[in-house]
């Protein structure tokens with residue numbers, strides 16, 4: 360019996376996610392120590408101490424199911440941003456929210472629009488649901504929003520936009536996003552994925568929550584995985600109209616966010632000091648890398664995230680391998696159709712320096 364033929368139509372065309380090896384395993388294989396990982400846009404400072412304390416306080420309650428409604432976390436999010444708790448949907452990471460939105464709105468043959476070089480989860484979930492994937496060619500590696508608008512048809516159900524975008528780091532301005540939303544028909548859902556918003560300068564941010572009043576078709580997705588350092592716990596939140604939140608919450612698994620994640624997120628979301636430190640370190644590290652690339656004549660896409668994408672103008676795989684042998688893990692992007700590119704996450708100052716030293720050595724700079 361071949362079970363491939365029994366799988367749902369959309370699933371047949373999917374290829375499995377290529378996961379990296381654990382660091383300990385790589386150290387053993389390569390016979391080296393002190394590997395640094397600048398590959399997954401994780402927080403180089405680790406868990407905020409405030410979150411660690413909150414987790415410890417939860418350890419005696421782990422035999423109980425989590426609070427399905429995430430009462431305290433929603434209170435904290437609502438208070439921080441001046442929202443109603445009823446506008447919030449919680450996700451097991453924002454990946455879960457991206458999937459929840461697709462399950463809620465997109466069925467077979469519905470059109471889902473997203474960008475070339477957009478976040479890989481958008482085509483993945485659209486394909487799994489056998490929806491029609493409408494991929495818009497990127498412009499300067501970023502979202503070509505006027506082209507998105509031209510691609511909308513009566514069959515369009517959903518649009519995904521990552522801003523800043525991963526893996527390219529490109530950014531659509533507040534004016535571009537507002538212009539775009541003004542032209543999207545109200546029956547089309549727009550999921551604005553702001554996983555890296557905390558790394559953008561406050562004065563250039565899109566007022567995405569403010570836009571909800573005018574555009575009830577908008578859903579804003581945020582995560583605690585990046586600036587808040589909770590990637591391993593898996594928690595994110597979506598903000599929308601209460602009506603859409605109600606729909607998403609019908610589809611959501613009641614216990615999709617675990618107790619430790621909820622406790623940690625409640626503490627972390629209030630920890631402005633931690634996020635300020637993270638953003639400042641990122642600003643300096645990003646500048647260091649981009650200045651270096653400028654100096655050496657290397658091509659890159661100016662980034663607004665906690666990572667930068669380098670265009671090596673030659674196959675990146677051997678350089679990726681050479682970095683790996685020197686104990687520096689970065690992210691190759693051939694799976695995104697970017698075979699000459701590497702994505703480097705911003706780390707601690709000494710990690711950024713080590714990456715530059717090893718890269719210079721490999722490229723003979």
Ligand SMILES: *Cc1c(COP(=O)(O)O)cnc(C)c1O
Nearest residue numbers: 452453454478521525554582584
């Ligand atoms: C990292 C990332 C996310 C968040 O993932 P989590 O599931 O919350 O860990 C969402 N969107 C984009 C574009 C990302 O890069």
